[in-house]
Amino acid sequence: MGNSERDGGPPDPIDARIREIAHEIRVAEPRLPFRDRLSDAALTHLEGRRELRAALLRFVDAAPACHGPRERGAHLRAYLRQAPREQLPLPLRALAADPLGPALVPLGGAATRPAIRLLAHRFIAGRDAPAARSVLRRAWDRGEAFTLDLLGEATVTAGECDAYRDRCLAALDYLTELSAGWPAHPLLAEADRHGPLARVNLSVKLTALTPLLRAEAPERGASEAAARLRPLLRRARDLGAHLHLDMEWVDTRETLLSAVEALLAEEEFRSGPSAGIVVQAYLRDAGETLERVIDSPVCARQVPLTVRLVKGAYWEHESAEAGQVGWEPPVWATKGDTDRCFEALTRRLIELGDRVRPAIASHNLRSLSHAIAYHESRGGHRADIELQVLRGLGDSLARALAATAHRVRVYTPVGDLVAGMAYLVRRLLENSSSQGFLLQERSRPLEELLEPPR
Amino acid sequence: MSGFRNHPLLELRRADEREELRAAMAGLDRELPLRVPVVVSGRRTGGEGQTSIDPCAPERIVARWRAATEEEIGRALAAAEASAWPRTAIAERAAALERTAGLLDRDRRRLAALIVREAGKPWAESDAEVCEAIDFLRLYAEAARELDEDLLQAPGERNELRLVPRGPAAVISPWNFPLSIPAGMVSAALVMGSPVVFKPAEQTPATGAAFVEALLGSGVPTDALHLLPGDAAVGRRLVGAPEVATIAFTGSLAVGLEIHRRAYERTEGVHYLKRIVAELGGKNCVIVDSDADLDETVPEIVRSAYGYAGQKCSAAARLLAHRRIHARLCERLAGAVELLRVGPAEDFTTDVPALIDADAVTKVRGYAGLCQGRELARADAPTGGQYFVPTLAGDLPEDSPVLREEVFGPLLTVEAVRDLDEAVRRIRSLPQALTGGIFSRHPEHVERLVRELTAGNLYVNRHITGAVVGRQPFGGNGLSGTGARTGSRRYLWRFTDDQVICENTLRHGLELS
Numbered sequence: 001m002g003n004s005e006r007d008g009g010p011p012d013p014i015d016a017r018i019r020e021i022a023h024e025i026r027v028a029e030p031r032l033p034f035r036d037r038l039s040d041a042a043l044t045h046l047e048g049r050r051e052l053r054a055a056l057l058r059f060v061d062a063a064p065a066c067h068g069p070r071e072r073g074a075h076l077r078a079y080l081r082q083a084p085r086e087q088l089p090l091p092l093r094a095l096a097a098d099p100l101g102p103a104l105v106p107l108g109g110a111a112t113r114p115a116i117r118l119l120a121h122r123f124i125a126g127r128d129a130p131a132a133r134s135v136l137r138r139a140w141d142r143g144e145a146f147t148l149d150l151l152g153e154a155t156v157t158a159g160e161c162d163a164y165r166d167r168c169l170a171a172l173d174y175l176t177e178l179s180a181g182w183p184a185h186p187l188l189a190e191a192d193r194h195g196p197l198a199r200v201n202l203s204v205k206l207t208a209l210t211p212l213l214r215a216e217a218p219e220r221g222a223s224e225a226a227a228r229l230r231p232l233l234r235r236a237r238d239l240g241a242h243l244h245l246d247m248e249w250v251d252t253r254e255t256l257l258s259a260v261e262a263l264l265a266e267e268e269f270r271s272g273p274s275a276g277i278v279v280q281a282y283l284r285d286a287g288e289t290l291e292r293v294i295d296s297p298v299c300a301r302q303v304p305l306t307v308r309l310v311k312g313a314y315w316e317h318e319s320a321e322a323g324q325v326g327w328e329p330p331v332w333a334t335k336g337d338t339d340r341c342f343e344a345l346t347r348r349l350i351e352l353g354d355r356v357r358p359a360i361a362s363h364n365l366r367s368l369s370h371a372i373a374y375h376e377s378r379g380g381h382r383a384d385i386e387l388q389v390l391r392g393l394g395d396s397l398a399r400a401l402a403a404t405a406h407r408v409r410v411y412t413p414v415g416d417l418v419a420g421m422a423y424l425v426r427r428l429l430e431n432s433s434s435q436g437f438l439l440q441e442r443s444r445p446l447e448e449l450l451e452p453p454r
Numbered sequence: 455m456s457g458f459r460n461h462p463l464l465e466l467r468r469a470d471e472r473e474e475l476r477a478a479m480a481g482l483d484r485e486l487p488l489r490v491p492v493v494v495s496g497r498r499t500g501g502e503g504q505t506s507i508d509p510c511a512p513e514r515i516v517a518r519w520r521a522a523t524e525e526e527i528g529r530a531l532a533a534a535e536a537s538a539w540p541r542t543a544i545a546e547r548a549a550a551l552e553r554t555a556g557l558l559d560r561d562r563r564r565l566a567a568l569i570v571r572e573a574g575k576p577w578a579e580s581d582a583e584v585c586e587a588i589d590f591l592r593l594y595a596e597a598a599r600e601l602d603e604d605l606l607q608a609p610g611e612r613n614e615l616r617l618v619p620r621g622p623a624a625v626i627s628p629w630n631f632p633l634s635i636p637a638g639m640v641s642a643a644l645v646m647g648s649p650v651v652f653k654p655a656e657q658t659p660a661t662g663a664a665f666v667e668a669l670l671g672s673g674v675p676t677d678a679l680h681l682l683p684g685d686a687a688v689g690r691r692l693v694g695a696p697e698v699a700t701i702a703f704t705g706s707l708a709v710g711l712e713i714h715r716r717a718y719e720r721t722e723g724v725h726y727l728k729r730i731v732a733e734l735g736g737k738n739c740v741i742v743d744s745d746a747d748l749d750e751t752v753p754e755i756v757r758s759a760y761g762y763a764g765q766k767c768s769a770a771a772r773l774l775a776h777r778r779i780h781a782r783l784c785e786r787l788a789g790a791v792e793l794l795r796v797g798p799a800e801d802f803t804t805d806v807p808a809l810i811d812a813d814a815v816t817k818v819r820g821y822a823g824l825c826q827g828r829e830l831a832r833a834d835a836p837t838g839g840q841y842f843v844p845t846l847a848g849d850l851p852e853d854s855p856v857l858r859e860e861v862f863g864p865l866l867t868v869e870a871v872r873d874l875d876e877a878v879r880r881i882r883s884l885p886q887a888l889t890g891g892i893f894s895r896h897p898e899h900v901e902r903l904v905r906e907l908t909a910g911n912l913y914v915n916r917h918i919t920g921a922v923v924g925r926q927p928f929g930g931n932g933l934s935g936t937g938a939r940t941g942s943r944r945y946l947w948r949f950t951d952d953q954v955i956c957e958n959t960l961r962h963g964l965e966l967s
Binding site: 058061062065066067071074075078079081082153154156157158159160211212214215216217218219220250251254325326327 | 469744747748749750778789792802
């Protein structure tokens with residue numbers, strides 16, 4: 001039952017189609033491999049156990065900084081002791097308890113490394129791009145394209161930013177060589193209405209390209225980031241690869257947009273490479289950001305800009321930071337508001353399809369089905385809309401989308417398993433809890449999931 | 455905490471907000487140089503001879519002023535002592551503070567610009583300072599109305615504790631928070647019923663004067679607030695004055711100790727045992743545990759040590775890093791320090807502004823000289839003026855004064871420690887204990903350090919500056935101060951005397967209610 005009916009208004013004409021599409025996708029979703037079902041069960045188990053979840057996330061975050069199993073075990077024990085005892089599964093309860101716990105510390109510490117690795121394998125495709133080669137190839141054969149994300153520590157010095165730039169350059173080279181031999185795949189629709197689509201797709205973080213992010217002086221970080229972004233754009237152009245700039249917290253947005261606007265307007269980048277930015281629907285002014293980008297010189301190039309629409313992963317960070325200084329949060333207060341904004345911007349992006357390449361990134365079945373249905377209703381071809389999911393969270397969804405002949409791209413992090421996982425935990429998981437940790441989508445009944453956002 | 459809320463900062467990430475501030479600065483610049491009067495009983499008498507300057511462009515004169523004369527000080531003290539302000543209802547006194555807060559809010563951009571100019575403080579921190587001043591006024595106004603303590607009652611008697619004014623207060627304030635620190639001290643004294651004689655810092659009299667005008671414009675009677683600009687001589691005169699009951703001082707340890715000595719020097723004609731409320735700086739240490747998250751630790755330390763060129767009493771001065779993380783921390787921190795941009799406070803891209811005056815440059819240069827050959831990183835700085843190169847130094851000899859004395863400049867030292875116990879030992883050997891920092895992800899280590907460190911304000915896994923009114927009441931232990939915490943309700947008790955009334959309510963066996 002859609003809310004339009006409840007409200008007494010006419011039902012959205014595409015509502016029925018959204019349901020059909022969602023059912024098709026849901027039916028096509030494969031059963032996850034055992035390893036993923038295991039971590040899925042563990043993560044679902046944590047949903048209702050806030051303190052335990054916080055304790056384990058904090059542990060994953062701190063683990064790489066620990067020296068040996070004893071220290072890891074001591075950290076784990078200390079975090080667990082801050083969670084209510086009844087939330088702890090039995091083995092962890094023993095570790096947290098007195099007087100037995102301290103004796104178990106080395107054992108607990110030794111057991112955690114494989115556990116983190118097991119979980120990390122799910123989210124991280126490999127230590128680096130070469131280590132991820134078979135993961136990427138298998139996905140390609142299933143009909144899933146990739147965008148690679150190089151995990152690493154935050155950059156605080158110029159040298160660290162240079163190193164990140166060099167890793168990106170090397171990844172572009174490697175991926176080009178790797179994917180050149182891949183077979184053509186009709187499902188991936190290697191061209192859309194605008195022309196050929198790059199096989200190599202790299203997502204880069206502005207915060208890794210400059211440590212000089214100053215919300216009150218965006219020009220400072222922008223010029224520094226641009227200096228490191230320029231060689232990346234050149235390489236991507238020369239290799240025919242796509243370069244996508246991820247969006248992070250809102251204080252970095254102006255720096256990113258002004259860097260991108262200035263760079264892509266440069267003569268040498270008029271005809272390439274293919275580039276993309278991100279619009280975060282959880283921001284109350286997301287619509288203005290989209291219009292600003294559309295009206296900027298970035299959209300006047302010969303290659304259309306890809307706009308990835310996401311909900312946003314820093315909701316708690318943004319809310320807390322605004323709360324501390326007495327500002328109205330830049331993010332919507334409820335998930336319903338975000339979802340509504342997401343659908344509105346989805347429609348706007350699809351309408352702009354002759355000028356930009358829309359990429360709809362979500363794990364929410366309703367959000368994705370809505371995008372597909374709306375695109376269809378306007379007579380759009382399947383090749384002209386891209387759907388994106390995250391490795392580890394949208395794996396079965398990606399397979400279902402590919403199987404139902406949709407163009408899908410998987411955001412694929414690579415990096416050191418333990419350190420990378422810590423980084424991922426900090427940047428991804430802990431920030432998305434209030435707005436609905438992504439896994440809970442799967443446990444909710446389909447009908448509920450498909451309700452239009454209110 | 456009932457209705458009190460911290461005043462919102464300006465959203466400087468918005469370009470239009472930054473533009474408004476630039477316009478406010480242009481407006482202020484057209485008025486320069488300002489005239490700072492001596493204000494005694496509402497009479498403003500100007501003068502020349504002294505100037506305050508823009509630390510980032512010393513040739514620019516911000517204000518002209520002269521020191522209050524002996525005769526003016528005498529008249530101010532006499533008027534303060536005779537003032538009817540202590541007999542004004544507390545609600546009325548509180549209301550005057552709240553009106554003042556409103557005026558500061560109305561003029562917030564101009565005031566921020568004035569702080570940028572006269573104290574050489576970057577915009578974000580200047581704006582935060584205006585908010586802090588507003589917060590002090592509002593919190594103290596609210597707290598004063600409710601300040602009370604319930605006494606035990608027994609049959610046949612009624613016990614009551616009243617807070618009674620103490621007589622005039624002398625407020626002597628520093629230049630590094632030229633608005634908010636005097637706002638805190640002056641408003642606490644006023645709201646508890648003490649008339650105030652106020653000496654702003656020599657370097658920032660115009661900011662102090664702007665605050666006095668806001669109070670007078672909000673209905674604080676002219677005999678209850680006097681502005682006495684001046685140098686150390688004026689301060690000495692006020693501290694020794696028999697009319698003064700309370701001395702509120704924020705500044706250096708040396709001056710703080712001198713105040714304690716001088717306050718009781720004179721005994722004849724003294725009406726009060728002077729109460730001294732002093733905040734005296736510190737040698738603030740930060741411990742970095744072996745499991746610290748350097749991605750976050752490094753930027754937070756940089757902010758703590760080099761923000762406002764290290765000229766905050768809360769600034770980080772000494773870093774003690776677990777030996778296992780020491781090398782990596784030094785390497786990353788050095789890289790971050792090299793990126794600092796030194797420049798004028800009014801430039802939004804500036805990280806580190808100039809030092810307050812030439813004396814400060816000489817002093818910091820002296821300490822930096824002791825670090826020669828041991829620098830791990832130096833940022834670029836414009837030559838000349840009062841700029842000083844942000845410096846990170848390591849491996850200083852244990853007896854180096856740089857490790858014990860307050861530098862008050864952009865100089866941070868880092869040393870390796872064998873374990874946390876050694877870090878605690880070294881920190882506890884310092885006489886001052888104002889702020890401190892702990893970077894650790896081990897909850898038990900954090901708890902242990904919190905128990906063993908004596909700093910008045912401890913920060914865990916974050917920068918150690920920027921205490922917020924009502925959220926992080928601020929003040930030091932040890933030789934860092936007399937223990938009062940600004941920005942808390944309890945602070946007000948220091949500015950008042952208790953009077954206990956016990957009334958017999960039994961009459962001929964009949965209890966009156």
